[in-house]
Amino acid sequence: MNRSRCLAFLLVLCLAPFSAAQDAHYRPILNAKDVEATLGTSWYGVYLKDKKIGYCKIGSERDGGTILESMTINMKLVSFNKKAEVKISQTMLFEAKEPYRLLQGGFDADDGGSTTKITAKRKDKGFEYTIVAAGQKRTKEVAELDYTLADSIGSEVWLRTRPQVGDKILVRSLDIEDWKNDELTHTMKAIKTSLVGGVDVKFHEVESRSKKTMISYLSRHDDKGKVLSSHIAIFELRRETEEQAKNTEFSADIFVLGMAKLDRGVGHTTKLTELVLEVDGKEGDFLKNGPRQTVVEQAGKGRLIKIGKKHGVEAKATAAELKENLEETNAYAISNAKIKALAKEAIGDANTDEEKVRRIVAFAYRTIKPEMIATLPNIHDLIEKKSGDCKCYSLFVANLSRAAGVSCREVAGLVYMGDDAKAFGGHAWNEVVIGGVWVPIDATLNQMELDAGHISFGEMRSATSAILQSAGKLSFRAVAWTSK
Numbered sequence: 001m002n003r004s005r006c007l008a009f010l011l012v013l014c015l016a017p018f019s020a021a022q023d024a025h026y027r028p029i030l031n032a033k034d035v036e037a038t039l040g041t042s043w044y045g046v047y048l049k050d051k052k053i054g055y056c057k058i059g060s061e062r063d064g065g066t067i068l069e070s071m072t073i074n075m076k077l078v079s080f081n082k083k084a085e086v087k088i089s090q091t092m093l094f095e096a097k098e099p100y101r102l103l104q105g106g107f108d109a110d111d112g113g114s115t116t117k118i119t120a121k122r123k124d125k126g127f128e129y130t131i132v133a134a135g136q137k138r139t140k141e142v143a144e145l146d147y148t149l150a151d152s153i154g155s156e157v158w159l160r161t162r163p164q165v166g167d168k169i170l171v172r173s174l175d176i177e178d179w180k181n182d183e184l185t186h187t188m189k190a191i192k193t194s195l196v197g198g199v200d201v202k203f204h205e206v207e208s209r210s211k212k213t214m215i216s217y218l219s220r221h222d223d224k225g226k227v228l229s230s231h232i233a234i235f236e237l238r239r240e241t242e243e244q245a246k247n248t249e250f251s252a253d254i255f256v257l258g259m260a261k262l263d264r265g266v267g268h269t270t271k272l273t274e275l276v277l278e279v280d281g282k283e284g285d286f287l288k289n290g291p292r293q294t295v296v297e298q299a300g301k302g303r304l305i306k307i308g309k310k311h312g313v314e315a316k317a318t319a320a321e322l323k324e325n326l327e328e329t330n331a332y333a334i335s336n337a338k339i340k341a342l343a344k345e346a347i348g349d350a351n352t353d354e355e356k357v358r359r360i361v362a363f364a365y366r367t368i369k370p371e372m373i374a375t376l377p378n379i380h381d382l383i384e385k386k387s388g389d390c391k392c393y394s395l396f397v398a399n400l401s402r403a404a405g406v407s408c409r410e411v412a413g414l415v416y417m418g419d420d421a422k423a424f425g426g427h428a429w430n431e432v433v434i435g436g437v438w439v440p441i442d443a444t445l446n447q448m449e450l451d452a453g454h455i456s457f458g459e460m461r462s463a464t465s466a467i468l469q470s471a472g473k474l475s476f477r478a479v480a481w482t483s484k
Helices: 004-013 032-038 154-159 282-286 319-324 337-347 353-367 379-385 390-403 460-470
Strands: 040-048 051-063 066-079 082-095 102-110 115-122 127-133 136-142 168-175 180-196 199-210 216-221 227-232 235-240 260-262 272-279 293-297 303-308 408-416 423-434 437-441 454-459 475-483
Touching: 032 154, 127 379, 154 168, 154 199, 282 460, 303 454, 337 353, 337 379, 337 390, 353 390, 353 423, 353 437, 379 390, 390 408, 390 423, 408 460, 423 454, 454 460
Parallel strands: 260 475
Antiparallel strands: 040 051, 040 235, 051 066, 066 082, 082 102, 102 115, 115 127, 127 136, 168 180, 180 199, 199 216, 216 227, 227 235, 260 423, 272 303, 272 475, 293 303, 408 423, 408 454, 423 437
16 A cells, blocks of 8 residues: 555644643633744654655744744655655644634645645635645635634643643644544653753653544654654654755655565465464554454464454444545545546446445456556546556545445555565555445455455554554464465
8 A cells, every 4th residue: 555645644743733632622822922932944854764755844934913834744755666756735824813713724735646735715704615636626615613823833832831741631733634623642751851962951752642543653842842853653753954854865665664574375365265363562453353354362472363254343334434434525526527427337227235336346446457656646636547556446446435325435454465475565445334334345356355365454544553653563473374
């Protein structure tokens, strides 16, 4: 699964406001001193396994009666030998006085293969929201979100109040792409002093967790609340001069880094009907029961992962899940005329959810041309180019399924790459609701019933976190397997 653009978003997240699971959100009452203390520009180098692969710039400036916050991140990524230069920027314009309302927001992403541009402008009521992707422009009216400058700089203000180890706050963070608020866990883990250039420097270690992505990361901050460094899985951000930050090179292959080795060959992936694996270490914590797998704890012996139809745990879809996975979003533009037409072409005269899904899987398999890419797709580019890897197939299936009225979500995990590699690699597929339960399908392999070579990490948001945090650490031992 090529995660280039997704990883960039996660690195941006490292420098976002933080929060914790409490009942009330932390929103400080701002004064002029609080606001002035946050102004300025900071540069960061982006590292992968100690190799400089990009830079990040964060700035805040006063412009008359407004405060403009900006963030830019550039990364040079390699996935499955494909190179991509990812550029992402985000801006937010706030009133510079009470109530510090958000006036305008912007988001731009360019990975060399596709571009996305989003703007949100305040109107008398709500915001005018415009998204341009692959030459397709869509404008709509959206409601105002409860998000202000006090939310955006709340973490810095909190750190200047000298919180103690164990203290927590809850701060909102705005996701412009989905036009929703996120909540991020911010916990003071340690307060330390280090000798730097002959001077004792105090810094704060803060552990943070996003409710939306479930990604956790550790950051170090100075006494003013500014980020000194941040660690997220195999990635690191370090504060540097502009000249240092811009001295970059292409990363190691992210796909290779994320592979999980197997101690012996078990045959062709699509022939596996049952597979039992053993895994040690805390990375096994990410493995959960699912529609095609059961995880069994072994006292002092790690975990067993039993994969296959007979090992599946039925997962009933809740009312909230049914609704959420039928919704239209920027990723799932299901009211788009071309997508509606493709869904209609795919399902034909099918009148049951199972038959609709069966036809969509077959349609995606013969429509999308297999091609390794180094970036994540957007649906508008995909329906024009009709080529890509597993993430493209899963995105295509999710759009057509939702447009056809079938609840569908993208999931991710690992798939066995074959006996030549003796390893599992990142992969994406889908789950759909049939008969009230979640059923996994894989259009990349034209499977309505998954083989036992798939290890699920769950729904895409939680799976992304698991893949990031377990990258380069997971390995398996084959205990038993059967093939057809």
